[in-house]
Amino acid sequence: xxxxxxxxxxxxxxxxxxxxxxxxxxxxxxxxxxxxxxxxxxxxxxxxxxxxxxxxxxxxxxxxxxxxxxxxxxxxxxxxxxxxxxxxxxxxxxxxxxxxxxxxxxxxxxxxxxxxxxxxxxxxxxxxxxxxxxxxxxxxxxxxxxxxxxxxxxxxxxxxxxxxxxxxxxxxxxxxxxxxxxxxxxxxxxxxxxxxxxxxxxxxxxxxxxxxxxxxxxxxxxxxxxxxxxxxxxxxxxxxxxxxxxxxxxxxxxxxxxxxxxxxxxxxx
Numbered sequence: 001x002x003x004x005x006x007x008x009x010x011x012x013x014x015x016x017x018x019x020x021x022x023x024x025x026x027x028x029x030x031x032x033x034x035x036x037x038x039x040x041x042x043x044x045x046x047x048x049x050x051x052x053x054x055x056x057x058x059x060x061x062x063x064x065x066x067x068x069x070x071x072x073x074x075x076x077x078x079x080x081x082x083x084x085x086x087x088x089x090x091x092x093x094x095x096x097x098x099x100x101x102x103x104x105x106x107x108x109x110x111x112x113x114x115x116x117x118x119x120x121x122x123x124x125x126x127x128x129x130x131x132x133x134x135x136x137x138x139x140x141x142x143x144x145x146x147x148x149x150x151x152x153x154x155x156x157x158x159x160x161x162x163x164x165x166x167x168x169x170x171x172x173x174x175x176x177x178x179x180x181x182x183x184x185x186x187x188x189x190x191x192x193x194x195x196x197x198x199x200x201x202x203x204x205x206x207x208x209x210x211x212x213x214x215x216x217x218x219x220x221x222x223x224x225x226x227x228x229x230x231x232x233x234x235x236x237x238x239x240x241x242x243x244x245x246x247x248x249x250x251x252x253x254x255x256x257x258x259x260x261x262x263x264x265x266x267x268x269x
Contacts, residue, residue, distance in 0.1 A: 105228060106207050109257050113230035113248045116259060121199040123189065129160040133251060133258035142172055142181060142192040144218040144265030162186065175216065175268045192264060198232040198246040206231040213245060214267055224249045224261055241267045
């Protein structure tokens, strides 16, 4: 009996403990569920607010980018305008410098050409030689058409000795007859160079402005593409057709102009 009574008491204690434990678990579940339900909405609200802030920030950045693009376009337009203005200024400077250099070249060539003409007038071949190109020398052409194969070229030293040179050279061929021009330098000078007084009686002195005057093709500009020209033109005398044009060709060498060609254009039959 005692044993059975103890067993019943023990069973009652165990049963009571189980019931208490189950009740505690049930209360715990009831306490935590509302808390979790409360936290979840808070988490969702925070996420929505963050996304909205990001969208607003993106819109602000987009607007700022558009504003910067507009400013950049304005800067590029202004820069392009400045570039055009700079190009115009540079072109103007180049034209002014070219004009000044052209005027300077004309003055220098005119001085040298006058010296050559006076030297020819006085048969002063030393003066003519002083202006001869140091490498190319001077080519002598008896007519306005320059024949680079037949017309002779002489060096500074050879020109300087023309007065004493008795050698007969072939200077080309005569217009019309086609006969060879075989003369000494002095004879050639008298018959094919100083045939009129170019120093004192030139009606026209033209710089770099040549024109076709007779029936012979004037090709000096093609033969001397890098040259500048000074022309001394003497018109025909009364009741005569003996006009003549002395053309002097100058080329630049080491920043200085030198004589490279003496051409005499003239009236021919």
